[in-house]
Amino acid sequence: MNLFNEPLRPINIGLASFYDSMVAQGANPVAVEWRPPLEGYTELTHTAAGVDIEAANAEAFRRITTGRPLLVGMGRAADVIPGFAPARGRLLITHSGPPIAWERMCGPTRGAIMGALLYEGLAETPEEAATLAASGEIEFAPCHHYGAVGPMAGIISPSMPVFIVRNETFGNLAYATQNEGLGRVLRYGAYGPEVIARLRWMDAVLYPALAAALAASGPIDLRSMTAQALHMADECHNRNKAGTSLFIRAIAPALVQAVKDPAAVADVLRFIDGNDHFYLNLSMPAMKAMLAPAENIPGCTLVTTMARNGTDWGIRVSATGERWFTAPAPLVEGLWLPGFTAADANPDIGDSAITETGGIGAFALAGAPAIVQFVGGTPADALNATLEMYEITQGEHPAFTLPALNFRGTPAGIDVRKVMRTGITPRLNTGIAHREPGLGMVGAGLVSAPSGCFAAAFAALRAL
Amino acid sequence: MNLFNEPLRPINIGLASFYDSMVAQGANPVAVEWRPPLEGYTELTHTAAGVDIEAANAEAFRRITTGRPLLVGMGRAADVIPGFAPARGRLLITHSGPPIAWERMCGPTRGAIMGALLYEGLAETPEEAATLAASGEIEFAPCHHYGAVGPMAGIISPSMPVFIVRNETFGNLAYATQNEGLGRVLRYGAYGPEVIARLRWMDAVLYPALAAALAASGPIDLRSMTAQALHMADECHNRNKAGTSLFIRAIAPALVQAVKDPAAVADVLRFIDGNDHFYLNLSMPAMKAMLAPAENIPGCTLVTTMARNGTDWGIRVSATGERWFTAPAPLVEGLWLPGFTAADANPDIGDSAITETGGIGAFALAGAPAIVQFVGGTPADALNATLEMYEITQGEHPAFTLPALNFRGTPAGIDVRKVMRTGITPRLNTGIAHREPGLGMVGAGLVSAPSGCFAAAFAALRAL
Numbered sequence: 014m015n016l017f018n019e020p021l022r023p024i025n026i027g028l029a030s031f032y033d034s035m036v037a038q039g040a041n042p043v044a045v046e047w048r049p050p051l052e053g054y055t056e057l058t059h060t061a062a063g064v065d066i067e068a069a070n071a072e073a074f075r076r077i078t079t080g081r082p083l084l085v086g087m088g089r090a091a092d093v094i095p096g097f098a099p100a101r102g103r104l105l106i107t108h109s110g111p112p113i114a115w116e117r118m119c120g121p122t123r124g125a126i127m128g129a130l131l132y133e134g135l136a137e138t139p140e141e142a143a144t145l146a147a148s149g150e151i152e153f154a155p156c157h158h159y160g161a162v163g164p165m166a167g168i169i170s171p172s173m174p175v176f177i178v179r180n181e182t183f184g185n186l187a188y189a190t191q192n193e194g195l196g197r198v199l200r201y202g203a204y205g206p207e208v209i210a211r212l213r214w215m216d217a218v219l220y221p222a223l224a225a226a227l228a229a230s231g232p233i234d235l236r237s238m239t240a241q242a243l244h245m246a247d248e249c250h251n252r253n254k255a256g257t258s259l260f261i262r263a264i265a266p267a268l269v270q271a272v273k274d275p276a277a278v279a280d281v282l283r284f285i286d287g288n289d290h291f292y293l294n295l296s297m298p299a300m301k302a303m304l305a306p307a308e309n310i311p312g313c314t315l316v317t318t319m320a321r322n323g324t325d326w327g328i329r330v331s332a333t334g335e336r337w338f339t340a341p342a343p344l345v346e347g348l349w350l351p352g353f354t355a356a357d358a359n360p361d362i363g364d365s366a367i368t369e370t371g372g373i374g375a376f377a378l379a380g381a382p383a384i385v386q387f388v389g390g391t392p393a394d395a396l397n398a399t400l401e402m403y404e405i406t407q408g409e410h411p412a413f414t415l416p417a418l419n420f421r422g423t424p425a426g427i428d429v430r431k432v433m434r435t436g437i438t439p440r441l442n443t444g445i446a447h448r449e450p451g452l453g454m455v456g457a458g459l460v461s462a463p464s465g466c467f468a469a470a471f472a473a474l475r476a477l
Numbered sequence: 478m479n480l481f482n483e484p485l486r487p488i489n490i491g492l493a494s495f496y497d498s499m500v501a502q503g504a505n506p507v508a509v510e511w512r513p514p515l516e517g518y519t520e521l522t523h524t525a526a527g528v529d530i531e532a533a534n535a536e537a538f539r540r541i542t543t544g545r546p547l548l549v550g551m552g553r554a555a556d557v558i559p560g561f562a563p564a565r566g567r568l569l570i571t572h573s574g575p576p577i578a579w580e581r582m583c584g585p586t587r588g589a590i591m592g593a594l595l596y597e598g599l600a601e602t603p604e605e606a607a608t609l610a611a612s613g614e615i616e617f618a619p620c621h622h623y624g625a626v627g628p629m630a631g632i633i634s635p636s637m638p639v640f641i642v643r644n645e646t647f648g649n650l651a652y653a654t655q656n657e658g659l660g661r662v663l664r665y666g667a668y669g670p671e672v673i674a675r676l677r678w679m680d681a682v683l684y685p686a687l688a689a690a691l692a693a694s695g696p697i698d699l700r701s702m703t704a705q706a707l708h709m710a711d712e713c714h715n716r717n718k719a720g721t722s723l724f725i726r727a728i729a730p731a732l733v734q735a736v737k738d739p740a741a742v743a744d745v746l747r748f749i750d751g752n753d754h755f756y757l758n759l760s761m762p763a764m765k766a767m768l769a770p771a772e773n774i775p776g777c778t779l780v781t782t783m784a785r786n787g788t789d790w791g792i793r794v795s796a797t798g799e800r801w802f803t804a805p806a807p808l809v810e811g812l813w814l815p816g817f818t819a820a821d822a823n824p825d826i827g828d829s830a831i832t833e834t835g836g837i838g839a840f841a842l843a844g845a846p847a848i849v850q851f852v853g854g855t856p857a858d859a860l861n862a863t864l865e866m867y868e869i870t871q872g873e874h875p876a877f878t879l880p881a882l883n884f885r886g887t888p889a890g891i892d893v894r895k896v897m898r899t900g901i902t903p904r905l906n907t908g909i910a911h912r913e914p915g916l917g918m919v920g921a922g923l924v925s926a927p928s929g930c931f932a933a934a935f936a937a938l939r940a941l
Contacts, residue, residue: 019484020484246709246710255722262722265725270739270743275733278730280730383880416847418856419857
């Protein structure tokens with residue numbers, strides 16, 4: 014009865030333009046956000062072989078969220094990453110994202126590889142380095158194929174020191190290099206003398222000091238540290254000020270006692286203090302270590318890897334194992350460093366999307382409103398970014414909670430089926446590299462994953 | 478025309494019970510939060526002598542918000558706080574809040590004074606200390622009368638080391654002791670052997686190390702550090718995890734180079750790392766240094782001090798200078814440490830309300846949602862606490878901004894007139910001490926200032 018006595022209100026589903034014109038005409042519509050499913054979507058509850066997908070995803074979520082990543086030590090890539098040691102006539106350099114040949118690599122990846130060859134002493138000039146890189150004598154492979162992750166270009170060459178993270182729950186290991194800071198740095202494609210000199214200092218002073226301190230302090234719990242940083246307005250991808258602070262607090266006493274030279278200790282502390290992104294290279298291998306046990310679960314449709322090489326954007330899904338599903342890497346909407354514009358930007362690049370894959374990064378933006386000063390947008394956008402990600406994830410992370418959402422767990426475990434059904438793809442925030450080799454960082458911003466990877470993965474899952 | 482075609486909605490102003498009964502009767506009322514002005518309120522734009530209050534308040538706000546407090550050094554109270562040095566037959570001990578005689582002092586203040594006398598070597602047993610304290614031989618005075626601030630009981634005795642903060646803009650100084658940590662500590666009224674031993678270690682190791690590091694590092698900008706901590710989900714009163722982290726980052730390199738003994742450096746770093754409230758004793762003198770230049774401005778109705786001695790709750794207002802306006806200290810609603818209940822709690826105590834007076838603390842709760850795990854309430858309450866404080870303040874702090882409110886400045890400069898007109902008194906969060914001497918901390922919680930202080934101050938302002 015009441016229904017017909019009340020003013021009628023139209024409900025608009027989807028397209029905002031219809032809503033706007035109703036408002037313009039004086040109606041009082043209700044907007045329902047909705048997108049059609051992606052092309053190729055059908056309901057999928059069991060694989061063709063009859064595996065129960067919900068049960069498989071629940072098991073993957075359990076593994077992801079019960080992992081306990083500890084920073085246990087450091088070593089040179091060739092010494093500690095299985096398969097990385099140079100063998101007869103073979104030199105391995107790993108890069109971010111899915112596999113790619115030199116010819117298709119973007120500028121910053123090429124630049125970073127050239128820098129790594131200069132750093133390794135295998136070339137004297139950038140030109141020599143480029144010639145060597147193109148010669149076929151170097152083997153290129155994704156960091157992810159070696160249990161490693163690298164931000165931006167993500168280059169790891171054999172003599173580079175890496176952090177070693179062990180997932181105590183499952184025993185698996187993950188690796189990442191030490192973070193150089195922002196600006197003209199190797200991972201953004203720069204290879205100038207100051208870049209190589211910094212890498213050599215990080216090798217000669219920073220690495221042995223941190224390695225000695227870690228040996229003295231014992232393992233550092235990166236799940237606890239990340240959880241604390243999320244309560245201190247980091248999202249642990251593009252805002253790592255709290256994580257970096259907590260790492261300094263944890264390592265400083267051992268550093269003082271393990272390293273004899275006070276000047277070296279002070280230099281190490283000043284270097285880390287001068288780089289609020291230092292913790293990124295710990296949050297990334299922590300997430301890699303937590304996600305790896307969820308790989309290769311039959312029937313599981315959760316994403317285990319999202320990574321970009323600056324040319325291709327790729328994902329891997331649990332049930333389809335090592336297979337990459339790719340789409341062209343999109344451009345990033347961002348804030349630009351002085352003197353740069355969107356025209357300078359390389360498309361989206363880096364393994365750092367492992368943070369979002371693990372339920373932090375842009376998935377935890379709601380707790381990191383100050384980040385909009387670095388990546389753009391507004392605090393309200395940041396809140397909405399997190400809320401939207403609950404639509405495409407398996408559950409709420411029990412270890413990573415957001416005080417701003419009344420301690421709700423972050424959205425974790427991206428389900429390819431939910432991405433397909435809702436048309437919502439994962440959001441990321443990220444740094445932006447100059448498209449030319451040698452120039453470094455130009456900005457930072459926000460981007461959504463391209464839907465093509467998910468559509469391709471879904472087709473493969475349906476065929477299992 | 479439209480008005481009469483639309484359903485009518487009653488507007489309820491004030492009392493929630495009317496609103497609730499309209500809802501119960503099926504009406505669809507709009508609630509307007511409103512309280513009547515406090516008794517004694519009248520509009521007040523000029524003093525009786527004709528001074529323009531708005532202009533005076535604007536000047537005070539300018540002074541408060543342009544202050545730049547730097548941590549410039551350390552020293553013993555008797556050596557560095559003017560008027561503190563013991564003279565013939567006179568021993569000064571300062572306490573938090575407005576003036577009070579031994580006979581009216583609460584348990585935790587008595588306990589902390591007894592502990593200070595044990596620490597100074599002036600008594601051998603707690604009983605001896607109590608007898609000496611009651612003898613009339615000791616001079617008691619508020620910390621605020623000496624430019625100092627002390628959390629909880631706030632006791633400063635002559636040999637205690639203090640931080641020295643200088644407001645670079647106006648040249649004035651402020652002081653506070655080093656923070657001991659939580660639990661059974663002097664400032665919560667405990668005086669056991671472990672309390673005195675900790676104070677002696679802080680005197681023998683912590684103080685000289687920090688003093689040497691500060692001398693080597695040069696001044697530390699506490700306005701910048703506080704502003705950063707607010708972006709890292711501290712409110713710098715009961716959540717100081719980020720501030721403590723940033724202080725460690727700032728001091729560690731100099732500490733390493735200024736102090737020869739690595740074991741001592743490591744102990745100092747571990748002590749500070751073990752106490753997430755360490756920064757409180759820096760944020761407090763920083764706020765004191767910023768507020769002091771706003772004292773004694775003719776016609777100014779802004780509050781320059783809020784402080785509690787555990788018996789009386791007191792405020793001082795710019796135009797009325799050194800005069801205290803007091804009311805009985807209320808009990809705090811809080812969360813209790815294991816084994817304690819509200820029955821154990823002393824009423825509200827401490828100079829730490831200087832943080833709220835300066836526009837941080839509970840006035841910045843909106844940016845510190847994780848604090849509810851320590852003081853109670855919900856993140857939504859925290860947001861509302863900050864929003865409500867805009868109703869009673871002069872303006873938005875240009876140096877202290879809240880990302881969660883889209884970088885709006887914190888509410889700063891409490892105007893006695895606005896408190897009177899709205900009936901809204903300042904909110905605080907605070908620790909809770911056991912009501913008996915010697916027992917220490919029992920919890921932490923939230924409290925609103927008693928209106929009586931403001932009514933008394935307003936009457937005095939009207940008479941100026």
